Amino acid sequence: MRSxxxxxxxxxxxxxxxxxxxxxxxxxxAHDAARPDEPDLRALxxxxxxxxxxxxxxxxxxSGVIIFARNEPAHRALSEQFEGRAVTKLYHALLVGNPSWTxxxxxxxxxxxxxxxxxxxxxxxxxKPSVTHFRVLQRLKRYVLVEAMPETGRxxxxxxxxxxxxxxxxxxxxxxDGKPVFLSQLKPDYRWNSAExxxxxxxxxxxxxxxxxxxxxxxxxxxxxxxYAKDFNAAVSQLAKLA
Numbered sequence: 379m380r381s382x383x384x385x386x387x388x389x390x391x392x393x394x395x396x397x398x399x400x401x402x403x404x405x406x407x408a409h410d411a412a413r414p415d416e417p418d419l420r421a422l423x424x425x426x427x428x429x430x431x432x433x434x435x436x437x438x439x440x441s442g443v444i445i446f447a448r449n450e451p452a453h454r455a456l457s458e459q460f461e462g463r464a465v466t467k468l469y470h471a472l473l474v475g476n477p478s479w480t481x482x483x484x485x486x487x488x489x490x491x492x493x494x495x496x497x498x499x500x501x502x503x504x505x506k507p508s509v510t511h512f513r514v515l516q517r518l519k520r521y522v523l524v525e526a527m528p529e530t531g532r533x534x535x536x537x538x539x540x541x542x543x544x545x546x547x548x549x550x551x552x553x554x555d556g557k558p559v560f561l562s563q564l565k566p567d568y569r570w571n572s573a574e575x576x577x578x579x580x581x582x583x584x585x586x587x588x589x590x591x592x593x594x595x596x597x598x599x600x601x602x603x604x605x606y607a608k609d610f611n612a613a614v615s616q617l618a619k620l621a
Contacts, residue, residue, distance in 0.1 A: 382417065384426040390443060390602050395452040395595050397427050398445040400604040403581050407435040407444065420446065434460050437534065442469070442586025443604035447594070455594030460531065466590035469526040469536055470515070470606075472583035472613060473545040474554060476522055477514065484510045484539035488532045497552055498534040500542060508532045510539040518617035519564050521548055525587070536584060548583040548613075559583070559613050564620055578613040585610050 388400040399419075401407070406418045423446065424430050430446040431453035447453035459465050487505030490498050499505075509529040516523040522545070526536045537553045540546055546554030558577030562568045570576075589602045606614065 382422065384422050387419075387422065388605070390604060391445075391600065392427070393448075395448055395593070396445055396456065397423065397430065397448060398443060398589070398600075398602050399423065400607075401436055401441055401444045401586070403439050403441040403607055403609070406438045408432055410438075419444070433457055434531065436586055437537075437582065437584070439581040440584045440586060441604070441607035441610060443589045443602045444586065445589060445591075445602070452594040456591070459591050459594075463529060464591065466588070467528055467531075467586070468588040468590075469528070470585045470587045470610075471524055471526055471536065471540065472518075472521045472548040472559070472579070472610075472617075473524055473540055474521060474548055475545045476517060476520075477543065477545050479512075480514045482512045482543060484508075484512065484542055486539065486542055488535060488538060490533045495552065498532060498538050500538065506530070506532060508535055508539070510536055512540070512543070516614075516618065517621060518614070519620040521559070521617055523614055537582065549577075549580055550582045550584075559617075561616055564617070578616055579609045581609070583610060583613060 390400055391398040401419055408420045409418050420430050433445055433447055433456045436444050447456050486500045488498050488508040489501035489505040492499030511527045513525045514522055515525055528535050537547055537550055541553040549558050558580035560575055560577050562575055585606055591600050593600055
């Protein structure tokens with residue numbers, strides 16, 4: 379990720395008030411004191427767009443649509459939409475296994491930084507209300523592609539709720555087994571040419587697919603769609619061929 383350059387980040391929407399991009403996986407949204415030597419997305423984009431205000435976050439390994447404000451009034455207006463749950467957030471994820479359901483809602487209160495691994499945990503007594511709606515999009519070999527729509531915005535919410543339903547997100551090392559998705563594990567006759575097989579996807583298989591919100595100044599309805607990251611698309615495409 380050190381080689382990532384601002385001009386290589388896909389811009390989905392930009393004007394004098396906001397900028398929305400397709401965040402690459404493997405980069406933090408903003409500066410992380412635990413990773414002081416790593417570039418962060420906001421800093422990378424500020425080199426191109428000038429000062430940006432943080433509105434919401436995506437996990438380091440999550441790809442997809444994210445929006446920043448370019449001035450204080452836009453920041454206030456966008457933040458109010460997120461805090462007031464006026465924004466529709468749609469994610470796509472690869473879950474391990476083949477759930478018996480087609481649609482399922484996870485409604486479990488969550489507490490952030492709840493254990494020694496700094497994970498978000500289900501906590502009936504002290505957790506904050508958290509709701510995520512899941513819908514199966516495509517059943518694949520040993521995995522399933524789902525759409526996840528969180529009503530709330532707790533840290534790691536989709537990851538925790540998916541695991542709670544018994545189908546953690548593929549390659550999630552905090553809430554699942556962390557194992558990458560290898561084609562050789564799914565296709566016994568597959569042979570690779572390099573010394574070490576490259577996984578179809580080796581990071582948490584979660585992609586922020588869509589944001590629906592209102593422009594903070596014009597009032598225009600914005601529908602921001604982020605194409606799949608290369609690894610996510612490869613995993614879905616290859617698994618679909620084996621289904």
